[in-house]
Amino acid sequence: xxxxxAFLGCRLxxxxxxxxxxxxxxxxxxxxxxxxxxxxxxxxxxxIERIAADGLCLAPGLVDxxxxxxxxxxxxxxxxxxxxxxxxxxxxxxxxxxxDSRPPLDDPAMLEFVARRARKLKSVKVHPCACLTRGxxxxxxxxxxxxxxxxxxxxxDGGRAVADARVMLRALAYATAFDALVVQHPxxxxxxxxxxxxxxxxxxxxxxxxxxxxAEVILIERDxxxxxxxxxxxxxxxxxxxxxxxxxRAAKARGLPVSCGVTPHHLLLTEAEVEGxxxxxxxxxxxxxxxxxxxxxxxxxxxxVDVVASDHTPQDQDSKRVPFAQAAFGVVGLETxxxxxxxxxxxxxxxxxxxxxxxxVRPAALLGIEGGRLAVGAAADLxxxxxxxxxxxxxxxxxxLSKNTAFEGRExxxxxxxxxxxxxxxxxxxxxxx
Amino acid sequence: MAAAPPRSHRHLLxxxxxxxxxxxxxxxxxxxxxxxxxxxxxxxxxxxxLTQINLFFESSTRTRTSFELAGKRLGADVVNMSVGASxxxxxxxxxxxxxxxxxxxxxxLVVRHHxxxxxxxxxxxxxxxxxxxxxxxxxxxxxxxxxxxTIRRRxxxxxxxxxAICGDIAHSRVARSNILLLTRLGARVRLVAPPTLLPAGxxxxxxxxxxxxxxxxxxxxxxxxxxxxxxxxxxxxxxPSLREYFRFFGLTWEKLASARPDALIMHPGPMNRGxxxxxxxxxxxxxxxxxxxxxxxxxVRMACLDHxxxxxxxxx
Numbered sequence: 001x002x003x004x005x006a007f008l009g010c011r012l013x014x015x016x017x018x019x020x021x022x023x024x025x026x027x028x029x030x031x032x033x034x035x036x037x038x039x040x041x042x043x044x045x046x047x048i049e050r051i052a053a054d055g056l057c058l059a060p061g062l063v064d065x066x067x068x069x070x071x072x073x074x075x076x077x078x079x080x081x082x083x084x085x086x087x088x089x090x091x092x093x094x095x096x097x098x099x100d101s102r103p104p105l106d107d108p109a110m111l112e113f114v115a116r117r118a119r120k121l122k123s124v125k126v127h128p129c130a131c132l133t134r135g136x137x138x139x140x141x142x143x144x145x146x147x148x149x150x151x152x153x154x155x156x157d158g159g160r161a162v163a164d165a166r167v168m169l170r171a172l173a174y175a176t177a178f179d180a181l182v183v184q185h186p187x188x189x190x191x192x193x194x195x196x197x198x199x200x201x202x203x204x205x206x207x208x209x210x211x212x213x214x215a216e217v218i219l220i221e222r223d224x225x226x227x228x229x230x231x232x233x234x235x236x237x238x239x240x241x242x243x244x245x246x247x248x249r250a251a252k253a254r255g256l257p258v259s260c261g262v263t264p265h266h267l268l269l270t271e272a273e274v275e276g277x278x279x280x281x282x283x284x285x286x287x288x289x290x291x292x293x294x295x296x297x298x299x300x301x302x303x304x305v306d307v308v309a310s311d312h313t314p315q316d317q318d319s320k321r322v323p324f325a326q327a328a329f330g331v332v333g334l335e336t337x338x339x340x341x342x343x344x345x346x347x348x349x350x351x352x353x354x355x356x357x358x359x360x361v362r363p364a365a366l367l368g369i370e371g372g373r374l375a376v377g378a379a380a381d382l383x384x385x386x387x388x389x390x391x392x393x394x395x396x397x398x399x400x401l402s403k404n405t406a407f408e409g410r411e412x413x414x415x416x417x418x419x420x421x422x423x424x425x426x427x428x429x430x431x432x433x434x
Numbered sequence: 435m436a437a438a439p440p441r442s443h444r445h446l447l448x449x450x451x452x453x454x455x456x457x458x459x460x461x462x463x464x465x466x467x468x469x470x471x472x473x474x475x476x477x478x479x480x481x482x483x484l485t486q487i488n489l490f491f492e493s494s495t496r497t498r499t500s501f502e503l504a505g506k507r508l509g510a511d512v513v514n515m516s517v518g519a520s521x522x523x524x525x526x527x528x529x530x531x532x533x534x535x536x537x538x539x540x541x542x543l544v545v546r547h548h549x550x551x552x553x554x555x556x557x558x559x560x561x562x563x564x565x566x567x568x569x570x571x572x573x574x575x576x577x578x579x580x581x582x583x584t585i586r587r588r589x590x591x592x593x594x595x596x597x598a599i600c601g602d603i604a605h606s607r608v609a610r611s612n613i614l615l616l617t618r619l620g621a622r623v624r625l626v627a628p629p630t631l632l633p634a635g636x637x638x639x640x641x642x643x644x645x646x647x648x649x650x651x652x653x654x655x656x657x658x659x660x661x662x663x664x665x666x667x668x669x670x671x672x673x674p675s676l677r678e679y680f681r682f683f684g685l686t687w688e689k690l691a692s693a694r695p696d697a698l699i700m701h702p703g704p705m706n707r708g709x710x711x712x713x714x715x716x717x718x719x720x721x722x723x724x725x726x727x728x729x730x731x732x733x734v735r736m737a738c739l740d741h742x743x744x745x746x747x748x749x750x
Binding site (some may be wrong): 199200201202203204205206207208210276277318321322323324325326 | 450527528529547549550551552554555569570571572573607610633634635636638639
């Protein structure tokens with residue numbers, strides 16, 4: 001076993017316990033052995049390596065609930081190793097892989113293939129989600145029980161909504177037998193069909209087919225009736241509209257087992273990004289209006305929105321350097337998740353613990369995985385970050401094979417300095433002091 | 435080498451990116467070409483030695499012919515390229531096509547494409563002037579310019595006129611370019627259409643007024659501009675039927691009666707007689723400016739070609 005070590009003089013941030021104090025954290029045998037303000041250099045035994053981390057923040061490693069790994073099927077856009085490297089550089093220590101690959105992950109053997117490939121890298125923990133319906137086609141139920149045994153942490157058809165209400169009702173009902181989390185892509189397919197961006201004045205001016213805002217809330221309202229009927233645990237992968245936030249807030253008040261996530265791009269950007277037919281602003285759900293963005297931030301601040309996830313979707317140049325309507329949806333986000341989310345804290349929109357909670361303990365709890373907290377005995381999945389470090393997003397600086405970031409050229413404040421999984425450093429920034 | 439001309443002069447991608455003075459200048463030049471086109475010797479040498487490629491990803495007879503005549507009358511070597519669906523299926527991307535053509539050193543590319551923004555995308559990958567001959571449902575700037583020239587010659591002005599644009603606004607690049615140009619030149623623009631053919635957010639961003647009733651929309655109008663309704667949109671998806679559409683939104687003498695007595699009728703063509711316009715109305719030479727529009731089209735396109743290639747002549 002490697003030598004025990006301690007980070008000293010850092011700001012400890014644990015959203016689960018509300019801990020926010022300057023102190024130290026001791027790691028022994030890949031687990032957190034001790035933490036708190038009492039841990040100082042002078043009190044440690046001689047065998048313990050001391051790592052000065054003054055001025056830095058130490059938090060649980062991030063848990064990203066929505067990541068597309070590129071494997072299997074799109075290895076030219078991303079591979080598990082490149083995705084994991086990007087995740088580590090972004091401070092992510094656990095990620096949930098979406099199953100809408102080619103072929104989709106709807107079979108226990110496929111799921112195990114992905115998990116095994118990821119385990120071999122001995123880096124970021126990869127937890128595959130499985131398809132909710134066979135082939136992600138929205139017609140027949142996937143083998144939820146067997147897939148759960150194979151390690152599926154959630155069930156979802158990824159970027160596709162389950163359109164058929166009867167199929168959704170049965171999927172939700174069946175999921176309760178295994179206490180499985182069902183993740184929906186809230187977009188009524190008939191209303192969204194053919195759409196390329198948010199419907200409204202900008203789409204009209206650009207002459208692009210729109211996706212109406214109501215496509216989101218209509219599907220959510222339908223599903224909430226089904227959730228009410230079945231009691232299934234239901235999560236909305238990423239919401240984009242003020243109406244969705246309002247409906248989820250009311251559903252939570254009624255006690256329904258519902259949760260929802262947002263992406264950093266929906267929190268920071270609006271449909272105005274599409275001006276000039278910028279295909280890197282083509283995402284699903286689409287970027288919406290300023291009022292929607294404000295409602296998402298308010299929802300995050302008051303806890304209606306549970307999770308911030310990257311919805312990391314690698315697309316190569318050939319998928320994006322085409323006319324807007326033909327371009328593929330999605331942006332990469334693993335490496336900008338932390339920094340983009342921190343913008344809200346820097347702007348005074350949300351507390352640091354609340355914000356980190358949406359990227360650590362809350363997604364971990366929803367997925368039922370270890371991690372996301374600083375506690376004695378917990379796995380040492382850690383993120384050491386410099387909250388004020390200024391840096392600019394460049395394509396060349398990204399570790400993802402695909403460079404389709406929505407934040408190209410943007411200056412952020414805050415960046416991972418070091419990322420540890422089970423006490424092993426899986427990423428350390430070379431130009432950083434620690 | 436001469437210094438590169440300002441970017442806004444290199445391409446004509448839309449009315450939105452034209453300054454009002456540029457619009458006025460194009461209309462002035464075009465006005466002069468109208469007379470030239472009526473002479474028996476129609477040939478000038480302004481574009482002699484230059485190569486113009488008409489690159490059409492969407493079928494078109496009249497616009498392509500109009501651009502071809504315009505180029506030839508100015509002395510350019512004009513090549514027509516129709517890229518059908520089959521070529522796209524072969525896998526060549528728009529940017530590949532752009533770079534391939536660019537390697538042949540054309541001086542002007544006239545491009546029509548079925549996707550909004552595609553012409554601007556292509557323009558970024560070529561080193562010659564690009565004219566947008568219609569991109570998706572975004573813009574069709576030369577159509578708006580020729581409509582403006584038609585109105586100006588028939589009415590003497592544009593400022594202060596009331597223009598009713600009627601029909602399938604949602605899927606019309608002609609409507610968008612015309613709204614931008616006519617409001618810029620001081621006309622009051624009304625849009626008349628069933629709600630399913632009026633896209634969101636028109637009123638506020640363009641300063642236009644919306645109507646769902648033809649008689650109310652045409653009340654006191656100086657210009658009635660009809661738009662083509664594509665056949666695939668007539669059968670229940672956007673409007674219930676052809677006969678219902680004609681009944682409520684087709685231009686007839688009866689509906690036209692609420693417009694000014696001398697109101698001018700326009701249509702970008704090709705017309706669907708008995709769908710958006712009664713054939714008898716379209717054929718009335720006192721009221722219909724439809725054939726004027728075709729004539730002005732050649733003149734306006736000559737003006738655009740002239741303006742976009744001026745820097746080449748100055749450099750020579």
